[in-house]
Amino acid sequence: MKRFIAALFILPMLFSGAGADDGLIERIDALATGKLKDRAAQIEAISETGDARAVPALQALRDGSLYFRKSDKKVFLAEKSGSDFVLKDPLTAAEVETLSKSAVRKVKVNNRLRRQLTAVIGSMTLESPDPGTRLAAARTIFKTGDVSALEALEAAIRTEQNADVLAAMELARASALLKSDAETFEKVKAVELVGTRGGRDAVPLLKELESSQDESIAQAAGKQIAQIEKAQVLWNSAQTVWYGISLGSVLLLAAIGLAVTFGVMGVINMAHGEMVMLGAYTTFVVQEVIRGSFPGLFDYSLLMALPLAFLVAGACGFAMERGIIRFLYGRPLETLLATWGVSLILQQAIRTIFGPTNREVGNPSWMSGAYELGGLTLTANRLWIVVFALIVFAALFLVLKRTGFGLQMRAVTQNRKMASSMGIRTPWVDALTFALGSGIAGIAGVALSQIANVSPNLGQSYIIDSFMVVVFGGVGNLWGTLVGAMTLGIANKFLEPYAGAVLAKILILVFIILFIQKRPRGLFALKGRAVEA
Amino acid sequence: MSTLKNRIRSFGMATIVAATTASSAAWAEDTIKVGILHSLSGTMAISETTLKDVMLMLIEEQNEKGGLLGKQLEAVVVDPASDWPLFAEKARELLEVHEVAAVFGNWTSVSRKSVLPVFDELNGILFYPVQYEGEESQRNVFYTGAAPNQQAIPAVDYLLENEEVERWVLAGTDYVYPRTTNKILEAYLKSKGVSDEDIMINYTPFGHSDWQTIVADIKAFGSEGKKTAVVSTINGDANVPFYKELGNQGISATDIPVVAFSVGEEELAGLDTAPLVGHLAAWNYFQSVDTPENEAFIEAWKAFIGDEDRVTNDPMEAHYIGFNMWVKAVEKAGTTDVDTVIDEIIGVAVPNLSGGYSAMMPNHHITKPVLIGEIQEDGQFDIVDQTDGLVAGDAWSDYLPDSAKLISDWRKPLECGNFNVETQTCGGKGS
Numbered sequence: 024m025k026r027f028i029a030a031l032f033i034l035p036m037l038f039s040g041a042g043a044d045d046g047l048i049e050r051i052d053a054l055a056t057g058k059l060k061d062r063a064a065q066i067e068a069i070s071e072t073g074d075a076r077a078v079p080a081l082q083a084l085r086d087g088s089l090y091f092r093k094s095d096k097k098v099f100l101a102e103k104s105g106s107d108f109v110l111k112d113p114l115t116a117a118e119v120e121t122l123s124k125s126a127v128r129k130v131k132v133n134n135r136l137r138r139q140l141t142a143v144i145g146s147m148t149l150e151s152p153d154p155g156t157r158l159a160a161a162r163t164i165f166k167t168g169d170v171s172a173l174e175a176l177e178a179a180i181r182t183e184q185n186a187d188v189l190a191a192m193e194l195a196r197a198s199a200l201l202k203s204d205a206e207t208f209e210k211v212k213a214v215e216l217v218g219t220r221g222g223r224d225a226v227p228l229l230k231e232l233e234s235s236q237d238e239s240i241a242q243a244a245g246k247q248i249a250q251i252e253k254a255q256v257l258w259n260s261a262q263t264v265w266y267g268i269s270l271g272s273v274l275l276l277a278a279i280g281l282a283v284t285f286g287v288m289g290v291i292n293m294a295h296g297e298m299v300m301l302g303a304y305t306t307f308v309v310q311e312v313i314r315g316s317f318p319g320l321f322d323y324s325l326l327m328a329l330p331l332a333f334l335v336a337g338a339c340g341f342a343m344e345r346g347i348i349r350f351l352y353g354r355p356l357e358t359l360l361a362t363w364g365v366s367l368i369l370q371q372a373i374r375t376i377f378g379p380t381n382r383e384v385g386n387p388s389w390m391s392g393a394y395e396l397g398g399l400t401l402t403a404n405r406l407w408i409v410v411f412a413l414i415v416f417a418a419l420f421l422v423l424k425r426t427g428f429g430l431q432m433r434a435v436t437q438n439r440k441m442a443s444s445m446g447i448r449t450p451w452v453d454a455l456t457f458a459l460g461s462g463i464a465g466i467a468g469v470a471l472s473q474i475a476n477v478s479p480n481l482g483q484s485y486i487i488d489s490f491m492v493v494v495f496g497g498v499g500n501l502w503g504t505l506v507g508a509m510t511l512g513i514a515n516k517f518l519e520p521y522a523g524a525v526l527a528k529i530l531i532l533v534f535i536i537l538f539i540q541k542r543p544r545g546l547f548a549l550k551g552r553a554v555e556a
Numbered sequence: 557m558s559t560l561k562n563r564i565r566s567f568g569m570a571t572i573v574a575a576t577t578a579s580s581a582a583w584a585e586d587t588i589k590v591g592i593l594h595s596l597s598g599t600m601a602i603s604e605t606t607l608k609d610v611m612l613m614l615i616e617e618q619n620e621k622g623g624l625l626g627k628q629l630e631a632v633v634v635d636p637a638s639d640w641p642l643f644a645e646k647a648r649e650l651l652e653v654h655e656v657a658a659v660f661g662n663w664t665s666v667s668r669k670s671v672l673p674v675f676d677e678l679n680g681i682l683f684y685p686v687q688y689e690g691e692e693s694q695r696n697v698f699y700t701g702a703a704p705n706q707q708a709i710p711a712v713d714y715l716l717e718n719e720e721v722e723r724w725v726l727a728g729t730d731y732v733y734p735r736t737t738n739k740i741l742e743a744y745l746k747s748k749g750v751s752d753e754d755i756m757i758n759y760t761p762f763g764h765s766d767w768q769t770i771v772a773d774i775k776a777f778g779s780e781g782k783k784t785a786v787v788s789t790i791n792g793d794a795n796v797p798f799y800k801e802l803g804n805q806g807i808s809a810t811d812i813p814v815v816a817f818s819v820g821e822e823e824l825a826g827l828d829t830a831p832l833v834g835h836l837a838a839w840n841y842f843q844s845v846d847t848p849e850n851e852a853f854i855e856a857w858k859a860f861i862g863d864e865d866r867v868t869n870d871p872m873e874a875h876y877i878g879f880n881m882w883v884k885a886v887e888k889a890g891t892t893d894v895d896t897v898i899d900e901i902i903g904v905a906v907p908n909l910s911g912g913y914s915a916m917m918p919n920h921h922i923t924k925p926v927l928i929g930e931i932q933e934d935g936q937f938d939i940v941d942q943t944d945g946l947v948a949g950d951a952w953s954d955y956l957p958d959s960a961k962l963i964s965d966w967r968k969p970l971e972c973g974n975f976n977v978e979t980q981t982c983g984g985k986g987s
Contacts, residue, residue: 059940087833087933133930133940134834135718138810223779230781266768273766371597379601381796381826391831393804402804405768475765476796476826480599484763484793519769524760525730 051080051113052098054130055091070143080113085140090127146172149179161191168198211243218247258398269405271512272412277485278492280464282504291359294366296482298461302332302468303477307382322387332465340461344454374479384472404473411470432456497545587630591650593661598638604663610872613860614879640670647671651678657892665732685874689736693951693964693973699921700878703949704740710926711815711838714941715785722782723754730759734789743955764794767801778812786814809834821867824935832931840924841873842937847911873909880906919964921949
């Protein structure tokens with residue numbers, strides 16, 4: 024083995040220049056041999072060629088799609104198709120053959136090798152014709168501060184035309200300079216460049232220099248860090264507010280259906296969480312069908328799941344109202360117990376049908392990743408959930424205020440007898456209102472499936488929070504639910520850094536108890552005749 | 557006359573009743589009952605149902621091989637419904653009503669603590685298959701899961717050596733296992749020269765789902781220019797949103813690796829693992845272990861459960877080892893008598909699924925290899941490191957000053973679970 028590696032190091036001396044085809048392919052094939060700890064040297068040997076044709080193989084190695092054939096230990100780029108693997112030539116990417124899973128084996132890597140590979144690929148793609156690739160390469164070097172890339176960077180800076188890429192490369196060069204043995208004045212200049220242009224990502228690089236032997240470097244680094252952190256303070260509070268809004272929107276989604284069934288109708292519905300769960304499982308089923316039959320439509324799976332979840336949960340709510348709750352109006356304790364029983368039945372039914380384990384609901388591509396907005400990081404799934412929560416709120420608000428059904432609903436809540444004598448079929452309105460509340464819980468489940476576990480216990484984790492929001496906001500008032508959810512979310516997030524997640528939750532609960540003592544009807548109390556009823 | 561008739565009738569009834577009781581008793585003589593005490597409903601059903609199934613499979617396999625001591629094994633399944641006090645009641649039911657020869661069960665530490673007095677009082681045998689916080693050794697309990705020195709410590713060693721980690725986040729769910737494990741790890745890290753300011757400890761409630769602030773904190777903690785890693789004792793359901801948030805905030809395993817002690821194949825099954833590639837887990841078994849024993853086990857499991865997509869995990873292997881150990885001890889003793897089996901099982905060695913033999917130690921813990929795996933895109937683990945030999949489970953941690961001087965040895969004449977080597981006294985039976 025040792026001799027083999029030694030031979031590899033001699034090879035480039037034998038074949039120099041671009042004609043060294045055999046050397047490169049042999050170096051790549053060497054990856055199939057030896058143990059995990061030998062791999063760093065093997066990657067080093069490949070990068071020494073500086074041959075850009077090796078990049079696809081290195082990328083595949085990093086991403087875990089580099090395989091070798093067990094029979095002759097030749098290395099290939101592999102693509103999974105069904106249970107088989109399509110093997111492609113590591114240099115030309117030409118298809119070679121298709122083999123079964125048992126005939127190939129993956130070339131293993133670990134985190135340390137992935138870091139090495141990222142750095143190596145970065146310095147090898149600096150000359151790539153695609154500006155996007157060059158930009159990514161420069162950013163990688165900036166983060167790793169790879170000294171060995173310095174030469175390649177300087178060569179690339181001389182020929183670079185694109186202004187954005189050039190700026191990124193200069194920043195990367197500064198970062199690499201910091202770790203090199205360059206002159207002090209050069210390093211101080213680099214510190215300033217990294218500090219002023221690097222933003223938050225520069226902090227780790229500068230922190231390392233703060234304890235530097237050279238005083239002027241340490242001072243410069245300290246000054247830059249202080250400046251970055253000063254600029255960051257305001258952004259940090261903004262970030263906390265954002266986290267609060269995001270948590271608040273989750274609470275709002277969970278509670279808004281309950282605001283209808285409990286808030287408007289006064290039914291203590293313990294099975295509310297299970298309606299959310301039904302919505303999440305509907306999403307799972309929709310995604311399964313899409314995965315099986317129309318994989319191209321995966322990005323639209325949530326949009327398709329929305330109406331279905333509304334119908335499934337709504338129908339379930341309708342059946343519940345007609346079958347159980349209508350016999351129990353005016354008897355809150357019995358309603359509580361009966362709906363709690365229903366929630367257990369639904370949980371166990373889901374457990375029997377789908378199994379007790381979590382189900383995977385995928386994120387469509389537009390809900391993955393994060394956006395940078397100044398010093399803020401907005402994760403895509405949270406952003407969409409905030410938007411979605413507000414849309415649902417607005418839609419429900421319009422239904423209640425602007426439609427005939429909403430008018431009837433409000434009439435029945437405010438004065439049942441009068442509404443009935445005006446010709447409104449109150450039992451029918453009751454059933455539809457309950458179905459509406461449940462349906463909204465269902466579509467909340469579609470959104471929550473993106474951030475929570477889809478398991479039979481999903482609903483339980485939201486039921487307490489939902490009641491808290493509705494009671495705090497004021498029973499029977501949608502605005503109260505909105506303001507209540509946002510207040511609790513933001514308060515929780517501001518408390519969390521100081522008190523820890525466990526204590527923050529307790530403090531919020533204590534606060535609500537005290538608040539309800541003072542204002543038993545919540546933030547926005549309903550006034551008028553309904554109160555006395 | 558009528559009274560006589562009645563008497564005859566009642567006599568006849570009595571005989572029939574007596575006969576049925578006798579025959580059912582005689583029938584019961586032909587089987588050995590094995591109790592299975594795992595939650596099939598409630599929060600823990602997600603993890604424990606699988607263990608019930610694997611026990612049924614092992615019992616079925618044993619019966620096909622001709623049973624035990626010439627008798628068939630009979631599984632008695634009860635459902636403690638993730639309710640800790642109910643665990644004690646159900647354990648009592650298994651031992652008193654069903655008179656089972658051994659019980660396999662429990663997942664959470666709190667449920668184990670709740671059944672301990674029952675097993676002590678009624679003198680039963682419990683095999684406990686889950687990694688736990690240690691600091692316990694009971695005469696009636698056999699711990700086939702990992703003690704902290706068989707999971708947490710080797711994982712931290714791996715990060716120290718291979719990833720050269722200097723700053724540590726110890727994140728856990730707020731209950732006894734993470735708190736004790738983190739206490740041990742904190743002491744261990746400090747013994748390795750890690751300073752206070754380089755350790756961040758964070759606890760979250762059960763089922764915590766909003767990880768934005770904490771992940772942002774971890775990110776900030778990790779951007780101080782020193783290599784940072786997260787040691788996660790986050791339990792169960794809270795893991796999925798935690799990993800999702802890590803992925804969304806763009807923290808990859810190459811930046812800040814997370815090593816988890818409660819995340820196995822089963823937990824990953826509910827997750828899109830692509831953003832998690834490279835995060836680590838430490839266990840004594842992975843489904844990806846490449847041995848003929850494991851291959852046979854996976855095949856048998858998939859056939860038994862009738863689902864090609866079901867995965868195997870570490871607590872399942874622990875039951876596999878524990879059950880085989882019990883079978884071997886019973887065969888050796890020639891009886892299922894509890895006291896005899898408790899004496900005979902010490903020293904019994906059975907094959908584990910990673911190609912070696914696990915043995916029962918005098919402290920009622922077993923020897924196991926420790927494996928470090930990296931999460932792959934297919935939801936499986938790539939084994940990146942493995943201890944050279946087997947690691948013996950240590951009931952009392954060497955890194956906690958109060959526990960360091962305690963040893964456990966259930967062989968005669970010591971027969972003590974917490975013998976203090978300094979004072980030369982046994983601190984009481986068990987606990």
